[in-house]
Amino acid sequence: MSAEMVDLLLKALGETIRMVVVSMIAATIAGVPLGVLLVTTARGQILECLPLNRVLAGIVNAVRSVPFIILMVAIIPFTRLVAGTSIGTTAAMVPLTIASIPLIGRQVETALKEVPYGLVEAALALGATPMQIIRRVYVPEAMPGIIAQLTTVVITLVGESAMAGAIGGGGLGDLAIRYGYQRFRPEVMLATILVLIILVQLIQFAGNRLAKQLNKK
Amino acid sequence: MIELSHIEKVYDGPDGPVTALRNIDISIDRGEIFGIIGLSGAGKSTLIRCINLLERPTGGRVVVDGQDLTAMPPSELRKARKKIGMIFQHFNLLSSATVYENVAFPLRLDNMPENEVREKVEKLLHLVSLDDKTNQYPSQLSGGQKQRVGIARALASEPQVLLCDEATSALDPQTTKAILALIRDINRELGLTVVVVTHEMNVIKDICDRVAVIENGVITEMGPVLEVFTKPQRPMTKEFISVVMSNELPVAFRDQEISPTPFPGSKLLVRLTFLGESADEPVIAGLIRQYPVEVSILYGNIDHIKDTPYGRLLVGIEGTPEAVEQAMAYLRARDLEIEVIGYVR
Numbered sequence: 006m007s008a009e010m011v012d013l014l015l016k017a018l019g020e021t022i023r024m025v026v027v028s029m030i031a032a033t034i035a036g037v038p039l040g041v042l043l044v045t046t047a048r049g050q051i052l053e054c055l056p057l058n059r060v061l062a063g064i065v066n067a068v069r070s071v072p073f074i075i076l077m078v079a080i081i082p083f084t085r086l087v088a089g090t091s092i093g094t095t096a097a098m099v100p101l102t103i104a105s106i107p108l109i110g111r112q113v114e115t116a117l118k119e120v121p122y123g124l125v126e127a128a129l130a131l132g133a134t135p136m137q138i139i140r141r142v143y144v145p146e147a148m149p150g151i152i153a154q155l156t157t158v159v160i161t162l163v164g165e166s167a168m169a170g171a172i173g174g175g176g177l178g179d180l181a182i183r184y185g186y187q188r189f190r191p192e193v194m195l196a197t198i199l200v201l202i203i204l205v206q207l208i209q210f211a212g213n214r215l216a217k218q219l220n221k222k
Numbered sequence: 223m224i225e226l227s228h229i230e231k232v233y234d235g236p237d238g239p240v241t242a243l244r245n246i247d248i249s250i251d252r253g254e255i256f257g258i259i260g261l262s263g264a265g266k267s268t269l270i271r272c273i274n275l276l277e278r279p280t281g282g283r284v285v286v287d288g289q290d291l292t293a294m295p296p297s298e299l300r301k302a303r304k305k306i307g308m309i310f311q312h313f314n315l316l317s318s319a320t321v322y323e324n325v326a327f328p329l330r331l332d333n334m335p336e337n338e339v340r341e342k343v344e345k346l347l348h349l350v351s352l353d354d355k356t357n358q359y360p361s362q363l364s365g366g367q368k369q370r371v372g373i374a375r376a377l378a379s380e381p382q383v384l385l386c387d388e389a390t391s392a393l394d395p396q397t398t399k400a401i402l403a404l405i406r407d408i409n410r411e412l413g414l415t416v417v418v419v420t421h422e423m424n425v426i427k428d429i430c431d432r433v434a435v436i437e438n439g440v441i442t443e444m445g446p447v448l449e450v451f452t453k454p455q456r457p458m459t460k461e462f463i464s465v466v467m468s469n470e471l472p473v474a475f476r477d478q479e480i481s482p483t484p485f486p487g488s489k490l491l492v493r494l495t496f497l498g499e500s501a502d503e504p505v506i507a508g509l510i511r512q513y514p515v516e517v518s519i520l521y522g523n524i525d526h527i528k529d530t531p532y533g534r535l536l537v538g539i540e541g542t543p544e545a546v547e548q549a550m551a552y553l554r555a556r557d558l559e560i561e562v563i564g565y566v567r
Contacts, residue, residue, distance in 0.1 A: 121312075121314070123310060123312055123314040124314050124315075124316060126276055126310075126314065127308070127310060127314035127315075127375075128327075129276060129303070130274055130276060130303060130306070130307075130308040130385075131303065131304065131308075131327065131328040131331065131375070131376075131379070132300040132301065132302075132303040132304040132328070132331065132379070133300070133331050134300065134331075137331055141327065141330075141331075142316065145316070145318045145319070146316060146317060146318050148318065219318070221317055221318050221359040221360075221361060222317045222361050
């Protein structure tokens with residue numbers, strides 16, 4: 006493989022990582038509270054509010070039912086508003102973030118539901134406020150589960166970021182399509198796939214390890 | 223200390239409303255250990271959870287230490303709950319926190335300075351004999367140790383009431399004894415009012431002053447443990463008591479017909495219960511010495527209800543009908559509980 010190819014690969018890898026990391030951070034900031042609300046506003050819960058719960062669940066389902074490639078195109082006006090442009094790596098981060106928020110919300114919800122309600126009751130009996138229960142019971146108890154779920158989201162993001170090429174976002178997926186497929190260069194295709202496999206393996210490994218370290222059960 | 227008046231709890235079930243508690247009135251004195259016993263599903267857990275409003279009753283009032291909890295806004299209720307400790311069947315400890323952090327949990331809720339937290343937690347862990355487990359996680363502890371952590375956590379905010387929701391039901395008999403002893407010590411030393419919910423009569427017998435029997439959401443019997451034990455009114459109560467005090471006849475008599483009237487060669491089976499002081503009286507010796515009867519002891523045991531000793535004897539009295547009659551009159555004049563079973567061969 007030529008030096009030019011290595012450069013291209015490295016540049017694409019950098020773009021992928023940038024898209025994934027930035028979108029992941031932004032989506033986590035919004036997605037974790039969303040997951041917390043999905044759990045705590047449900048019936049019999051510490052912040053019970055069924056109308057809010059239903060609205061949130063409805064939005065989550067709506068966003069998640071749109072395939073990413075369509076979502077990316079459909080929200081172009083919003084992307085332009087946020088990123089100032091609708092093409093390029095930065096622009097791609099907007100739909101990546103939007104698509105990941107409900108996914109993280111659901112995943113965090115799943116992790117929080119694993120926390121036995123008895124712990125919440127014990128905290129209530131000790132006079133804890135709902136916020137204290139979220140911060141000191143739900144989140145720390147569910148942390149290993151949350152990390153495991155977020156790892157899955159990061160990997161999903163790596164996959165979705167490959168589609169960012171459609172709006173000029175660059176990244177490894179884009180490289181594979183443009184060079185590997187459209188220019189008939191199977192060695193580029195192969196190299197990208199290898200890099201993607203290694204990347205995903207590393208993410209999973211790091212996630213597992215962190216989750217295991219936090220799990221005191 | 224705790225006044226429950228006209229407590230009602232109705233749930234919305236899939237087939238319409240389900241009444242879990244009906245018109246419950248209980249008044250628990252300061253410093254008392256009060257037991258609530260019932261089968262699973264009888265409503266006993268719902269009832270104890272009504273005391274700190276983990277379950278909000280659909281009717282009635284809960285007054286603890288003069289404060290009406292049912293009428294409080296949430297922030298007041300949280301403050302009041304800090305004065306009501308609670309321990310649970312499954313301990314409900316944070317698995318992600320060490321023993322130390324679990325006990326510190328209620329203190330940190332109030333932003334207590336860390337040096338004060340440390341001092342207090344160490345004292346509490348010493349009280350429950352867990353000084354050496356400070357930095358372990360709950361998963362590294364035995365059931366009894368976990369419950370000790372639960373007790374330390376419940377005592378951290380210096381409550382006046384301790385609620386025990388099936389606190390020993392997940393423990394083996396030896397550990398149960400140790401935990402009950404600890405609860406009793408705490409009750410004595412700290413003057414804590416304790417409410418115990420259980421399905422085990424042994425728990426009631428070992429530590430409670432008074433007991434309420436709950437059946438299908440209704441209190442069917444209530445009174446000092448000694449009284450309920452010796453004069454149970456309801457079949458359910460008798461059944462509970464039979465677990466700790468066997469009412470079965472020795473094998474030799476089980477298949478025999480028991481006759482209500484004497485017949486030649488018969489003996490009268492009588493069950494005697496000695497309580498407290500009367501346990502010291504030489505009743506059987508007096509019986510044999512004064513009347514021409516043969517007395518055989520068929521079964522006997524001696525135990526304690528909380529601190530009161532009690533003994534139970536199953537005796538067979540043999541003699542002429544007149545002599546047996548006189549012997550019975552003698553027994554009735556003593557300070558004992560007497561249950562005449564009948565005549566057997």
